[in-house]
Amino acid sequence: MVFQSSTYGKVLVLDGVIQLTERDECAYQEMITHLPLCSIPNPKKVLVIGGGDGGVLREVSRHSSVEQIDICEIDKMVIDVAKQFFPNVAIGYEDPRVKLHVGDGVAFLKNVPEGTYDAVIVDSSDPIGPAQELFEKPFFETVARALRPGGVVCTQAESIWLHMDIIEHIVANCCQIFKGSVNYAWTTVPTYPSGVIGFMLCSTEGPAVDFKNPTNPIDADDSHTKTRGPLKFYNSEIHSASFCLPSFAKRVIESKGK
Amino acid sequence: MVFQSSTYGKVLVLDGVIQLTERDECAYQEMITHLPLCSIPNPKKVLVIGGGDGGVLREVSRHSSVEQIDICEIDKMVIDVAKQFFPNVAIGYEDPRVKLHVGDGVAFLKNVPEGTYDAVIVDSSDPIGPAQELFEKPFFETVARALRPGGVVCTQAESIWLHMDIIEHIVANCCQIFKGSVNYAWTTVPTYPSGVIGFMLCSTEGPAVDFKNPTNPIDADDSHTKTRGPLKFYNSEIHSASFCLPSFAKRVIESKGK
Numbered sequence: 001m002v003f004q005s006s007t008y009g010k011v012l013v014l015d016g017v018i019q020l021t022e023r024d025e026c027a028y029q030e031m032i033t034h035l036p037l038c039s040i041p042n043p044k045k046v047l048v049i050g051g052g053d054g055g056v057l058r059e060v061s062r063h064s065s066v067e068q069i070d071i072c073e074i075d076k077m078v079i080d081v082a083k084q085f086f087p088n089v090a091i092g093y094e095d096p097r098v099k100l101h102v103g104d105g106v107a108f109l110k111n112v113p114e115g116t117y118d119a120v121i122v123d124s125s126d127p128i129g130p131a132q133e134l135f136e137k138p139f140f141e142t143v144a145r146a147l148r149p150g151g152v153v154c155t156q157a158e159s160i161w162l163h164m165d166i167i168e169h170i171v172a173n174c175c176q177i178f179k180g181s182v183n184y185a186w187t188t189v190p191t192y193p194s195g196v197i198g199f200m201l202c203s204t205e206g207p208a209v210d211f212k213n214p215t216n217p218i219d220a221d222d223s224h225t226k227t228r229g230p231l232k233f234y235n236s237e238i239h240s241a242s243f244c245l246p247s248f249a250k251r252v253i254e255s256k257g258k
Numbered sequence: 259m260v261f262q263s264s265t266y267g268k269v270l271v272l273d274g275v276i277q278l279t280e281r282d283e284c285a286y287q288e289m290i291t292h293l294p295l296c297s298i299p300n301p302k303k304v305l306v307i308g309g310g311d312g313g314v315l316r317e318v319s320r321h322s323s324v325e326q327i328d329i330c331e332i333d334k335m336v337i338d339v340a341k342q343f344f345p346n347v348a349i350g351y352e353d354p355r356v357k358l359h360v361g362d363g364v365a366f367l368k369n370v371p372e373g374t375y376d377a378v379i380v381d382s383s384d385p386i387g388p389a390q391e392l393f394e395k396p397f398f399e400t401v402a403r404a405l406r407p408g409g410v411v412c413t414q415a416e417s418i419w420l421h422m423d424i425i426e427h428i429v430a431n432c433c434q435i436f437k438g439s440v441n442y443a444w445t446t447v448p449t450y451p452s453g454v455i456g457f458m459l460c461s462t463e464g465p466a467v468d469f470k471n472p473t474n475p476i477d478a479d480d481s482h483t484k485t486r487g488p489l490k491f492y493n494s495e496i497h498s499a500s501f502c503l504p505s506f507a508k509r510v511i512e513s514k515g516k
Contacts, residue, residue, distance in 0.1 A: 161448050190454070241498075244499035246446075250493065
C-alpha cells in the first residue's frame with residue numbers, strides 16, 4: 001500500500017507494516033549504509049540484501065570507491081512501486097554500477113564465491129514472517145563466507161525499546177559467527193515502532209575494523225551531493241554517537257557481546 | 259487521564275497529550291536531569307519548574323551534593339494523580355530536601371533572589387497553550403537572573419523531526435540571554451510525537467560549562483541506587499552522544515547558535 005500522510009509525506013506499507021516515509025527515510029537509509037561503508041577504507045564491492053525500494057543503493061552510490069553494487073531483492077513489486085511513487089528513493093537504481101538480482105537473498109549468497117564482498121547490507125523486514133531466517137545463524141554464516149577478511153556486514157536489528165529479547169539472540173548469534181568485532185548501533189526513525197531502529201555491525205577475521213570511529217568519512221568528498229543532494233541525516237559525529245546505548249540496553253548487549 | 263496500555267504500562271495524559279508512560283519515562287526524566295546536573299561540579303541548589311509528577315525530583319535526589327530542591331508546579335492535580343497512580347515516579351517527593359511550591363513558575367522565579375540556583379530544570383508541556391511563555395525571552399531572562407554565574411538551565415525543547423521552526427526560535431532567544439554556552443541535545447522517548455524529544459542546555463556568564471563532557475559523573479557514586487534502583491537510561495557516553503545532531507538539525511541550530 002502507498003498513501004499520502006499529512007506529516008510524513010508518502011508512505012510505503014508492506015504486509016501492514018510501514019517500510020518508509022518520505023520524511024524520515026533518510027535516517028534509516030543513510031545510517032544502514034554509511035555506518036558500514038564509512039568504517040572501512042575504499043569499499044569496492046557491496047551487496048545489498050532486500051532494500052528493493054532503492055534507498056540503500058542511492059546511499060551506497062555516494063561512495064566513489066565502490067565499483068560494483070549487487071542487490072538481491074525477493075519482491076519485484078517493491079521495486080516497481082518504489083520507481084512509480086518514490087522516485088527520490090528509487091533513484092538508486094540509476095547508478096550504472098548497480099546490478100539487480102530478483103530472487104531469494106539466502107540462495108543468492110550461497111552461490112557467491114567466498115570472500116567476494118567488502119560489505120554486505122541486509123535491509124530486511126522484521127524477523128517474524130518471511131525474513132525470519134535473515135536473523136539466524138546459518139544466514140550469518142553465509143554472509144561471513146561471502147565477505148573478504150576484515151569485511152563488514154550491517155543488518156537491520158529491531159528496537160531496543162521493544163525487542164531486547166530478539167536483539168540478545170541476534171547478538172549471541174553474531175558473536176559466534178563473526179570473529180572480528182560485533183557491535184550494536186541505533187538511530188531515530190519516527191515512523192518505525194517505538195521510533196528507533198538498530199543495526200548489527202560485524203566484521204570478519206582479518207584487518208581490524210573500529211566501527212565506532214569512521215575511517216572513511218563520506219563528508220570528506222562531496223562530489224556525490226551534486227546528483228543526490230546533501231546528506232540529510234548522517235555525519236561522522238552521529239556515526240560514533242549511534243553506538244552509545246541507553247544503560248538498559250547496554251547491560252544486555254555487553255553481557256552477550258564482545 | 260490515566261490508562262493502562264498493553265506495551266508501555268500506565269500512561270499519564272494531560273489535555274490529550276501523553277506526558278509519561280511507565281516504560282519510557284526513564285529516558286526523559288534521567289536525561290533532562292542529569293544532562294545539566296552532571297555538567298557542573300557539586301550542584302547544591304536546584305529548581306524544577308513543572309515536573310509535577312515527581313520524576314525529575316527522583317533523579318535530582320540521586321545527587322548527594324544537592325542540599326535544596328525547590329519545585330514549582332502549577333497543577334496540584336498532576337501531583338495528586340502521580341502519587342496515586344505512579345508511585346515509582348512520585349517517589350521523588352519523599353526526599354526531605356524537596357520543597358514544593360504549588361503555583362505559577364514565572365511568578366515564582368520573579369521573587370527568587372538573584373543568583374540563587376546552580377541549576378534550573380524546566381519540565382514543561384508543549385509551547386502551544388499554557389506553557390507558551392516558558393519558551394519566550396522574558397522567561398529565559400528570569401531564569402538567567404535566578405542562576406548563579408556559570409549556572410545551568412535545561413528546558414524541554416521539542417522534536418527535531420517536527421518542530422525545527424520552534425527550536426530555531428528557542429535557540430535564537432537563548433543565544434541572546436545566556437552568555438555562557440547554548441546547546442541542543444536530544445533523546446529517544448517512544449511515546450512522544452515522532453519518538454524523540456530535545457533539550458536546550460544553557461549556562462550563564464561565569465565559570466565555563468562544557469556540557470558535552472560531563473564533569474560530575476553520576477555513575478561514579480552509586481549510593482543513590484540503593485533507594486532508587488540503578489539508572490535505566492542515562493550514562494556518561496549517552497550524555498555526550500546526545501549532543502550529536504542529524505545533519506538537517508545541525509545545519510539549522512548551528513546557524514542560529516554559538
